[in-house]
Amino acid sequence: MKLSYAVLVTSVLTGVVAMGGVAVAVGAGSSGSAAQTAAADMPPSAVEDFQYPQAEADAALAARGIKLKSGDGHIVYTTCGTDVDPNRIEVYSHIEPNKPFCFRVTGNSGSLVLELPRVYAVRSNDYKVHVDMTVENTQVSFDVPKNEWVGVGKTTDPQKRDHALVALTASK
Known part of the structure; x- marks a missing residue:
């Protein structure tokens, strides 16, 4: 042939x-x-941009004033339950005092970039959590050991300035 x-x-x-x-x-x-x-005829390349799913981000912003920007998919914004969840990180903000913002960690580690103003405390549960915040164009960081509550932002600032949470990183 x-x-x-x-x-x-x-x-x-x-x-x-x-x-x-x-x-x-x-x-x-x-x-x-x-x-x-x-x-x-080739399909477009699939490149992950790590942006938070837009519909979920829009819903969180409308409901609670939190901007979810990007991450690796292993820390996700979730509703807070009454049970103790070892995979949950709780963040407290003065925009809704005594009503935490909750995030579920779905792997051994994770990261999330967000914007949540006036944060004053973080609870870690079974993960070590690294918190990046900004205050007056300056970045400050806090480490939250496993199973601990830690005052962050305004509660640790001698000038009592409001701090915005801009990133969470968690690891086992």
């Missing part, structure tokens, strides 16, 4: 595309049209 050059190039390109690669046909009489067609 004798194959023409165009059939051979198309067969090779189809195999390369099926394996997720990109090839360019070069040779006598090749106009590149087979390569252009194969490249046009």
